[in-house]
Amino acid sequence: MTMRAWSVSLVVICASAGATIARAQDTTTAPGVRLGLSYAAGTKPGVIVLPVQDDYGDDSLRIIVQRDLDYSDRMTVIALDAGTVGSLEPPPGEKINFPLVAKFGAALLIRMTPTTQGLHVAAYDVARGQLLQSEHFLFDRRDRDWRFALHGVSDLIEQWVFGKRGIAQTRIAYVNNGELKIVDSDGAETRAITTGRGALSPAWSPNGGSVVFTVLGNAGTQVQELDVRTGRTRRVSQIRAGLNITPIYQPGGNAILYAQGTGNGTDLVLAALDSGPPKKITIGRGTDNNSPSYSPDGRQIAFISGRSGSPQLYIMDADGSNIQLLTPYQAGVRSYRAGPDWSPDGRAIAYEQQMGNFQVFMIDVRDRVPKQLTSEGENEDPSWAPDGRHIVFTSSRSGEKQLWILDTETGRARQLTHSRGARLAAWSPVLANPEVGTYSQ
Amino acid sequence: MTKKSSFLFCALPLALAGCFFATKSDFDNLQMQVIGARAGSNAADSVQRAYLVDMSRTVRSLSDSINALSKRVGALRTANEADLAAMKEDISQLQDLSGQSERQLRDMRAAVEEKTSQPSQADVAPRDSTGSSAPVGGPGPGQLLQAGRDQLLKGGNVAARAAFSELIAKYPKSDLVPEAMFGTAQAYAAERNTDAADAEYAKLIARYPSSPRVPTAMYKRALQLQASKKTADAKRLFQEIIKRFPRSDEAALADERLQSIK
Numbered sequence: 001m002t003m004r005a006w007s008v009s010l011v012v013i014c015a016s017a018g019a020t021i022a023r024a025q026d027t028t029t030a031p032g033v034r035l036g037l038s039y040a041a042g043t044k045p046g047v048i049v050l051p052v053q054d055d056y057g058d059d060s061l062r063i064i065v066q067r068d069l070d071y072s073d074r075m076t077v078i079a080l081d082a083g084t085v086g087s088l089e090p091p092p093g094e095k096i097n098f099p100l101v102a103k104f105g106a107a108l109l110i111r112m113t114p115t116t117q118g119l120h121v122a123a124y125d126v127a128r129g130q131l132l133q134s135e136h137f138l139f140d141r142r143d144r145d146w147r148f149a150l151h152g153v154s155d156l157i158e159q160w161v162f163g164k165r166g167i168a169q170t171r172i173a174y175v176n177n178g179e180l181k182i183v184d185s186d187g188a189e190t191r192a193i194t195t196g197r198g199a200l201s202p203a204w205s206p207n208g209g210s211v212v213f214t215v216l217g218n219a220g221t222q223v224q225e226l227d228v229r230t231g232r233t234r235r236v237s238q239i240r241a242g243l244n245i246t247p248i249y250q251p252g253g254n255a256i257l258y259a260q261g262t263g264n265g266t267d268l269v270l271a272a273l274d275s276g277p278p279k280k281i282t283i284g285r286g287t288d289n290n291s292p293s294y295s296p297d298g299r300q301i302a303f304i305s306g307r308s309g310s311p312q313l314y315i316m317d318a319d320g321s322n323i324q325l326l327t328p329y330q331a332g333v334r335s336y337r338a339g340p341d342w343s344p345d346g347r348a349i350a351y352e353q354q355m356g357n358f359q360v361f362m363i364d365v366r367d368r369v370p371k372q373l374t375s376e377g378e379n380e381d382p383s384w385a386p387d388g389r390h391i392v393f394t395s396s397r398s399g400e401k402q403l404w405i406l407d408t409e410t411g412r413a414r415q416l417t418h419s420r421g422a423r424l425a426a427w428s429p430v431l432a433n434p435e436v437g438t439y440s441q
Numbered sequence: 442m443t444k445k446s447s448f449l450f451c452a453l454p455l456a457l458a459g460c461f462f463a464t465k466s467d468f469d470n471l472q473m474q475v476i477g478a479r480a481g482s483n484a485a486d487s488v489q490r491a492y493l494v495d496m497s498r499t500v501r502s503l504s505d506s507i508n509a510l511s512k513r514v515g516a517l518r519t520a521n522e523a524d525l526a527a528m529k530e531d532i533s534q535l536q537d538l539s540g541q542s543e544r545q546l547r548d549m550r551a552a553v554e555e556k557t558s559q560p561s562q563a564d565v566a567p568r569d570s571t572g573s574s575a576p577v578g579g580p581g582p583g584q585l586l587q588a589g590r591d592q593l594l595k596g597g598n599v600a601a602r603a604a605f606s607e608l609i610a611k612y613p614k615s616d617l618v619p620e621a622m623f624g625t626a627q628a629y630a631a632e633r634n635t636d637a638a639d640a641e642y643a644k645l646i647a648r649y650p651s652s653p654r655v656p657t658a659m660y661k662r663a664l665q666l667q668a669s670k671k672t673a674d675a676k677r678l679f680q681e682i683i684k685r686f687p688r689s690d691e692a693a694l695a696d697e698r699l700q701s702i703k
Contacts, residue, residue: 319659319661366590
């Protein structure tokens with residue numbers, strides 16, 4: 001029974017509550033119902049990506065898609081030498097030799113064929129020896145963002161297989177020597193989006209169209225908003241210059257929640273972008289309350305507060321009431337906690353905790369049991385990927401501070417940036433329009 | 442010449458003749474008297490000086506004592522302030538931890554209920570007539586509360602309300618009923634059914650006035666009133682929160698909102 005392949009990921013994508021599971025096994029013909037790939041339960045399915053005609057060496061379509069699927073941590077990319085993988089491509093008019101493909105341990109076979117208008121992508125279920133899904137993508141390699149568009153193809157392949165879109169078509173904003181930069185989720189295409197110094201705490205808008213951040217100047221810190229598509233920046237006029245830190249967007253995108261320092265501590269303040277004066281969400285009575293992070297439904301806020309002594313992780317309702325301590329008390333230990341980020345699926349909150357040096361933890365919102373995610377070097381500033389599985393964070397494990405990505409399920413980590421001093425990363429939502437410009441501050 | 446001038450003219454030679462006839466011993470006597478008077482005055486001065494020096498010493502010592510006392514009072518005040526701040530922190534921590542422990546206890550209770558309800562559900566009679574323990578075959582109040590909360594977290598608001606409502610109906614005397622009512626209100630609020638949420642909060646405040654959920658429920662009601670432009674009612678409720686629960690977070694928030702209303 002254990003060796004027997006069985007079908008997993010039965011995904012009902014029809015929104016109708018009355019929809020019934022289709023009888024047909026063919027995923028491409030049953031509207032509203034899709035059966036996923038056949039592979040052994042509890043394993044990562046193996047995938048082989050066939051070579052693409054007229055591809056470009058190291059930056060080939062095949063390599064990019066393979067890398068995306070590998071970085072998803074949901075599949076095992078089977079590396080074959082050029083001769084072997086070439087032999088899997090059937091001659092024109094002949095069928096794919098699925099038993100041979102299966103012998104290499106693949107459950108999924110990807111075939112990409114350039115066409116006059118773009119790229120035809122087909123995914124095959126090797127165990128069943130049939131087409132899982134195929135689609136034609138408008139794609140032009142001369143486009144500035146062709147790599148990013150290709151990441152979208154990888155994400156869709158993941159959706160065909162697991163019923164959940166991947167995270168390749170996302171970007172990560174971060175601070176590097178006071179400059180705000182953006183990098184693709186695979187570590188390519190790094191670009192500076194501010195030219196001035198003093199940028200801190202970037203956070204993406206819910207639709208990925210803009211980034212809010214603070215700029216440290218002579219008059220204190222000012223909250224600014226950058227339109228990622230046009231590259232234009234504006235000062236958020238509703239927020240006066242002062243000690244304004246850790247801004248984030250409200251899930252609706254029409255207000256900014258930030259921490260405002262005064263002579264009497266720091267409090268969270270909500271500033272609507274259209275009208276009305278900013279209003280306080282916490283009244284710390286002289287203590288510091290900062291680093292807010294909304295739950296995905298916008299009903300709750302995680303934040304750091306020193307109200308009971310050392311900074312701890314709290315949650316509260318979005319109106320500031322119903323405050324609860326989230327991180328458990330340890331007798332005799334007053335460990336410092338900071339930088340919370342609520343996962344996009346709402347299940348957990350990632351944060352950093354001082355244990356001599358800083359390490360990244362996550363805590364389940366339901367059970368309230370913390371789990372240590374890192375231990376090598378110093379690790380801080382976690383930010384969740386839209387899949388609620390991967391985390392980007394700053395780590396000194398390579399000897400200097402760099403951004404790393406961790407799969408919280410397998411513990412696999414990979415280095416994202418290679419320029420010294422990268423920190424304060426913020427992972428974007430899945431981006432629909434990937435245009436990125438530059439601007440002068 | 443007048444009469445007055447002729448009198449002066451006769452008297453002056455007589456006075457000059459008197460001075461001429463005073464003896465040397467008279468001068469010596471006078472000198473001795475002057476010296477004696479001067480010595481007496483000096484002695485009085487030195488007594489007075491000694492007295493003043495003594496006074497000055499006393500004043501200085503008094504001043505030093507006052508300074509020392511003032512320093513001690515200052516130190517005591519600082520220590521008291523530090524103690525008060527530490528006490529305040531401890532109280533906050535205790536409040537936070539008591540909330541956390543309460544939650545942990547509820548979780549444990551749900552787990553225990555789950556375990557005890559598993560074996561032979563057929564022939565066991567209800568153990569508690571107060572209605573706070575699990576009846577035959579059904580989940581206990583802790584389990585129902587946990588189930589409702591889990592649904593709330595997942596966004597299953599209707600299912601959450603069903604679980605809370607079952608708890609309230611089956612275990613009307615359970616100490617978890619206020620929690621279930623609060624959860625019901627939250628589920629309604631998540632569905633943007635503000636009227637139903639408000640009614641549930643009102644019910645909770647009226648039936649369980651000493652529940653720790655009351656300040657939050659009152660604050661949410663006041664915000665709802667403010668949003669509905671019933672400013673006077675909102676103001677009254679904010680003031681009531683401050684009066685009834687002055688140490689609560691909601692009291693501080695209410696104070697802030699009152700200032701914005703003014």
